[in-house]
Amino acid sequence: MGMYHNRPHVEDIRKMKKSGRKISMLFVSTPDEAAAAAAAGIHMLSIEGRYFDPEMRQAAGDCFVQVGLPYGSYGSFAGRPLATAEDYLRAAFHFAGIGGDALYCAASYDIQKTLCDNYIPVVGHIGLVPSYITWTGWRAVGKTADEAVRIWRHTQKLEQIGVFGAELEVVPDRVAKFLTENSSLVMLGMGAGKYADAQYLFTEDVCGYGKNHKPRHGKVYRNLGPELEKIQDERVAAFKDYKADVDSGRYPGYEHTVPIVDAEFDIFMKIVKG
Structure with a gap:
């Protein structure tokens, strides 16, 4: 989260939300993908910690980079699972030093709050959260009133502890619209309809070389798979x-x-x- 550079800061991303500017976001995992996104003018990148190093930062150019720390994942620099707030804080400062602009963290509220209290820009997760999949199954979240209220309460809690943005995954579009318009969180929509602040896709879906399940929200712009x-x-x-x-x-x-x-x-x- 270095101070002197040309890429956007959290403040700039927040201004984009306030002014209603659409934000484009991609998940990338190689320097070639990051460099292509930068050349195309994509605003934000999501890069998992295990892939994020100085080469990736350089390849990402002026893109705002969210460094992903999936819950319980091994810190590539620590060689042990991230479990405690201190583990996450150490990881956050490590990736900030390389030039990460924000940190994805879907751990418990107390861990997220520790990061926020230390001025780390945190991106949380709302809706379908892959690391909690055992509790929901692979499905849209928020299609019943009860569930929609639950994710609204979750949104309020994230905002209260100082989280700056959230991946908003596979949530009904009208619910996503309410969350986006009634929260200061920058909503990074993945399968959450057109009202989210950002549209977020995986490079493998955009380029047609994904080996995994093709999500409903995925859109193939080039089919590079056969090539x-x-x-x-x-x-x-x-x-x-x-x-x-x-x-x-x-x-x-x-x-x-x-x-x-x-x-x-x-x-x-x-x-x-x-």
């Missing part, structure tokens, strides 16, 4: 040819070899043979 499969097939073929050359002695050939003139080699052999 990437072809590249992988060609990569395997190249490796097989290389191995065959090594096995048969065809590689390395003369053109891959550093020569030494006869006279120098003869002197060398005389010296070593004593």
Whole structure:
């Protein structure tokens, strides 16, 4: 969350919400994906902590980067699961030092509050929360009045403890509209309709190379799957040819070899043979 740079700060993202500007957001996991998003002018990126390093920060250019710390995940720098508020705080300062602009954290309220109390911009999670999936199953959340009230109370609680934004996942559009309009949280909508502050998709869905379940809200803009499969097939073929050359002695050939003139080699052999 470095101070001096050209990319947006939390304050700028909040201004975008206030003025009704649409925010685009992508989940990326490679420097190539991050660089493509930056070149395309995408506003925000979600990058999991295990992928976020100085190379990723540089590739992300002027995109605002939310560093994801899935609950109970291993801190890539700590080598142990994130469990306590102190673990999260250590992770937050580590990723802030690299240039993370906000930290995704869907842990307990007390852990989120500890981060907020230490001025870490926190993004929470509302609706379908993958790390709590055992409690809800894979489905839309908020389709009954009771459930919609529950996620509204959750929204209020996040706002109260100082959380700045939230992933709003697979929530009915009218409920999402109410939450977005009645909360200061920047709502990062994933399958939450057009009224969320941001629209957030996974690169694998946008580019058509996802191997996982295709969500209803996913939209394929280019189908790179077959091309990437072809590249992988060609990569395997190249490796097989290389191995065959090594096995048969065809590689390395003369053109891959550093020569030494006869006279120098003869002197060398005389010296070593004593």
